[in-house]
Amino acid sequence: MERRSTASERIAVFFVVLVIATFSALLLPQELRPGRSANVANGRAVYDGGCIVCHGADGKGAPETSAGFRRPGTFPDFTSCDQTTPEPDANWKAVIVHGGPHRGFSPIMPAFGQLLADRDIDDVIAYLRGFCANNTRRHWPRGELNLPRAIVTEKAFPEDELVVTTAANASGAPGYETHFIHEQSFGPFDQIEIDAPWILQDQNHSYASHVGDMTFGLKHVLFSSLRTGSIFALQGGILPPTGSTKLGGNGTTVFEPFAAFDQLFPTNTWVQLQMGADLPRHPKITPQSLFGNIAVGQTIAGDHRLGRQWSPMVEFVAARDLQDGAKTDWDVLPEMQVTLSPRQHIRANVGVRTPFTDTAGRSPQVEFYVLWDWADGKFWEGW
Numbered sequence: 001m002e003r004r005s006t007a008s009e010r011i012a013v014f015f016v017v018l019v020i021a022t023f024s025a026l027l028l029p030q031e032l033r034p035g036r037s038a039n040v041a042n043g044r045a046v047y048d049g050g051c052i053v054c055h056g057a058d059g060k061g062a063p064e065t066s067a068g069f070r071r072p073g074t075f076p077d078f079t080s081c082d083q084t085t086p087e088p089d090a091n092w093k094a095v096i097v098h099g100g101p102h103r104g105f106s107p108i109m110p111a112f113g114q115l116l117a118d119r120d121i122d123d124v125i126a127y128l129r130g131f132c133a134n135n136t137r138r139h140w141p142r143g144e145l146n147l148p149r150a151i152v153t154e155k156a157f158p159e160d161e162l163v164v165t166t167a168a169n170a171s172g173a174p175g176y177e178t179h180f181i182h183e184q185s186f187g188p189f190d191q192i193e194i195d196a197p198w199i200l201q202d203q204n205h206s207y208a209s210h211v212g213d214m215t216f217g218l219k220h221v222l223f224s225s226l227r228t229g230s231i232f233a234l235q236g237g238i239l240p241p242t243g244s245t246k247l248g249g250n251g252t253t254v255f256e257p258f259a260a261f262d263q264l265f266p267t268n269t270w271v272q273l274q275m276g277a278d279l280p281r282h283p284k285i286t287p288q289s290l291f292g293n294i295a296v297g298q299t300i301a302g303d304h305r306l307g308r309q310w311s312p313m314v315e316f317v318a319a320r321d322l323q324d325g326a327k328t329d330w331d332v333l334p335e336m337q338v339t340l341s342p343r344q345h346i347r348a349n350v351g352v353r354t355p356f357t358d359t360a361g362r363s364p365q366v367e368f369y370v371l372w373d374w375a376d377g378k379f380w381e382g383w
């Protein structure tokens, strides 16, 4: 069966192609960090002069007897790549410039902003980076590529975080869908994801609630480059039919593969792309479908990018059943993420999702989440 696409669908597709083409064109010549390259020899001199007494010649920490303090639980071991690569340079720089308490760390870590020139601090960070032998071709992805989480679009970076995210109907019958998402990385490239949804719906003026279809996912990073600002990952997911079909459950096991590509630009603008499919075991119960999501945003932070981060973004969310005569559902979701804790490991995001094609029976939704990056400290630490 042939179906003519509607004007708004064609505009949407045109827009998506335009965005992808523009960003790929921008990507080719870019270097994430142009300008002066760090002077590691100077960084070493700074380290030997001001840091070695506490952090030790090997970067693991000077013996407690000679350093003269008890190590806090979060004391860094700069040789351990799994601790250091997820930290963007800006996190370290904020601590070195303003001292430990600025990011909710121990006051034993002094502030060097008055003692060292800006370039000395950049140089010593470059020297710190050398403690983790991350120079193989297949290296740990760097924390700079861990872009602000969008509400719908899944990112490529392997995370250690807990997210509670809720979508509430903004019109029509009240309905809430809350997801408890646990993400945990292991090794340089991999991450598991467990997503447990809870659904609460007003059905003819009485509330019905049930767990939804859970997701168990495995993500693998295939490529990442700090120089070009890009990261690419694949994820395979399985959704057993744990949900109630009366409340939107699939009623059959669904396999969900997707690809995610994220691109950061020197201006702190970024784009996140996710494309995948939902492939049910019994397509007669639930049809197969394709989805594609894009998030485009900008991160803004005062104090030379060391302060609180605000990330306004807009998502374009598309899904289409693989059936004759099926329509593509397009939604637009402007939103704002902000870091709540000074350590920036607790973040919140709020947005409004509006359907703009195939709108019958699909209500606008208010969506928000709270995120805890638990690798950076306990929930109540770092304030």
Ligand code: HEC
Pocket (backbone or CB within 6 Å): 046, 047, 050, 051, 052, 053, 054, 055, 071, 072, 073, 074, 075, 076, 087, 091, 092, 093, 095, 096, 100, 104, 105, 106, 107, 108, 109, 110, 112, 124, 125
């Ligand atoms: C007087 C001891 C002392 C000196 C000197 C010192 N540090 Fe620290 N530094 C610490 C302690 C203690 C911590 C851990 C704080 C915590 O986890 O609460 C720390 C933490 C850090 C961190 C980790 C921040 C994070 O995100 O985990 C960095 C980076 C750092 N120091 C860099 C430096 C550099 C660079 C110098 C020299 C310019 C330096 N430190 C000098 C004691 C010191």
